[in-house]
Amino acid sequence: DQQVKQNSPSLSVQEGRISILNCDYTNSMFDYFLWYKKYPAEGPTFLISISSIKDKNEDGRFTVFLNKSAKHLSLHIVPSQPGDSAVYFCAASPIIQGAQKLVFGQGTRLTINP
Amino acid sequence: DAEITQSPRHKITETGRQVTLACHQTWNHNNMFWYRQDLGHGLRLIHYSYGVQDTNKGEVSDGYSVSRSNTEDLPLTLESAASSQTSVYFCASSESGDRGTEAFFGQGTRLTVV
Numbered sequence: 094d095q096q097v098k099q100n101s102p103s104l105s106v107q108e109g110r111i112s113i114l115n116c117d118y119t120n121s122m123f124d125y126f127l128w129y130k131k132y133p134a135e136g137p138t139f140l141i142s143i144s145s146i147k148d149k150n151e152d153g154r155f156t157v158f159l160n161k162s163a164k165h166l167s168l169h170i171v172p173s174q175p176g177d178s179a180v181y182f183c184a185a186s187p188i189i190q191g192a193q194k195l196v197f198g199q200g201t202r203l204t205i206n207p
Numbered sequence: 208d209a210e211i212t213q214s215p216r217h218k219i220t221e222t223g224r225q226v227t228l229a230c231h232q233t234w235n236h237n238n239m240f241w242y243r244q245d246l247g248h249g250l251r252l253i254h255y256s257y258g259v260q261d262t263n264k265g266e267v268s269d270g271y272s273v274s275r276s277n278t279e280d281l282p283l284t285l286e287s288a289a290s291s292q293t294s295v296y297f298c299a300s301s302e303s304g305d306r307g308t309e310a311f312f313g314q315g316t317r318l319t320v321v
Contacts, residue, residue: 136297
């Protein structure tokens with residue numbers, strides 16, 4: 094049972110345009126969401142997060158949107174740059190005192206074309 | 208700078224052998240995790256620990272064990288390696304508490320079981 098789903102295995106976007114990566118979740122107990130970026134032969138690195146009390150969080154070119162009623166979140170990258178080419182993982186966590194673990198989606202491979 | 212390191216980076220072993228993958232973090236984090244990454248599955252949780260002497264099973268724990276004798280280390284042992292355990296393994300750590308669950312990942316260990 095995949096609790097966090099990224100239904101697009103890959104996405105190709107022109108440099109300078111907007112990249113939109115999507116993620117759906119099923120567990121109502123999730124209330125903290127994160128995006129990680131992964132380059133080949135490296136570990137995932139944290140990109141941006143959002144708490145369930147918000148519906149938007151912005152950090153430079155990266156914005157995450159959360160729609161709790163639809164159990165859907167998305168990551169927007171504007172403008173897209175060649176260095177953004179990587180695999181992006183969506184992750185979710187329930188906030189329980191002292192008991193935190195991340196559940197990841199399958200990942201979306203983003204390719205930015207010059 | 209604080210970091211999390213995994214060793215070895217690459218390992219080839221034979222079916223039936225016992226293998227131990229090392230993970231060492233200098234963040235002084237209470238939470239530590241082991242994930243495996245496989246195509247189409249994203250990152251799946253194997254085992255996790257919320258502190259010294261605490262260990263818990265994740266979603267794909269069969270055939271794996273961990274021990275936590277100090278804050279810094281969480282070694283992962285494959286008791287009798289199987290070809291299905293060929294994968295890339297990532298160790299991660301995070302702070303405990305209600306601040307959210309950003310986890311820091313190691314660079315990964317690529318394990319091949321032949």
